[in-house]
Amino acid sequence: MEKNQVKKLTLTEAEWQIMECLWESAPLTGREVTERMEKRTGWSRSTSLTMLRRLGEKGAIGEAEGDGKKAFLPLISRDDAALRETEDLLSRAYHGSVSLLLSAFTKKQRLSREEIDEMYALLAELENKNEEETENA
Amino acid sequence: MEKNQVKKLTLTEAEWQIMECLWESAPLTGREVTERMEKRTGWSRSTSLTMLRRLGEKGAIGEAEGDGKKAFLPLISRDDAALRETEDLLSRAYHGSVSLLLSAFTKKQRLSREEIDEMYALLAELENKNEEETENA
DNA sequence: AGCTTTTGTTTACAACTGTAACCATTATAC
DNA sequence: GTATAATGGTTACAGTTGTAAACAAAAGCT
8 A cells, every 4th residue: 555655745945946847837858847947047957857856756746758758747736735834834833823924924024905805805705615614514 | 243144044843942942931041941852852952952052053042141050042033933934935835925825725724713803803904004104105 | 179960062973955977878860 | 870969867975954972061969
């Protein structure tokens, strides 16, 4: 049953950058990845390939045959990865409370009108969901 | 003018634990720190002391004389530390948008009534602040 | 003053990260 | 079909992190 690395899987800073690349543009050949990385970070080909290897070992990406050529593609979604780190941060720094995070953050950082509106919308949505559930209960 | 480490200063997981200890209870002697750490994480004395040293080097904590005894105390606030990491995570994983984080988070994690209320309150507060500023402009 | 305990400093070491050169294999070009 | 270029795999190496033993200095005890 070889436990499919569903457990830890954290990405390092450098690994994130490779993943960004792959998330943006589904399957990419090694060539494509190294070129893009070269452009956006200045990494040498080798560096990118090392990252691809490590990500492969971690189970974060896989390889596939597209018309003869081997290509890399993400096996975890950006959302998943982001969430994992978010949970981490929340528990480490905010006792798991997202509202605490928001509070701390806004103490230093001004939010744009759009962000505020979006959050209102989100909260409203959440309340709806909650109500539905309550009705069903 | 020896630039007072105002630049990077990130805490590792282990370092956070020591800091938590110090944030909870202002100045603590080495003894007290190591004892608490032993209790809550099982670390050996040495390990805690190493962390204290590294934190000192980073400028995250300092030492003070309290009635003859040397004691350690935080030089950065928990809020500051948390904020630093939050900004990090936001830029790495959410294009810097806190509303995006909230959205992603709530897709997986249910929020309690209290959290929702708190956030409403926070947003309202922010709007007030914004208005005041607009008037003043 | 000499021995014991407490406390702090130095040193160690394996795992993980960032970075990349070097080598092997495969595909291309003449 | 051999030289050349493209691609991918192996090895390296310094810095950081988690963890702690060893060693040194200070404080107490008798």
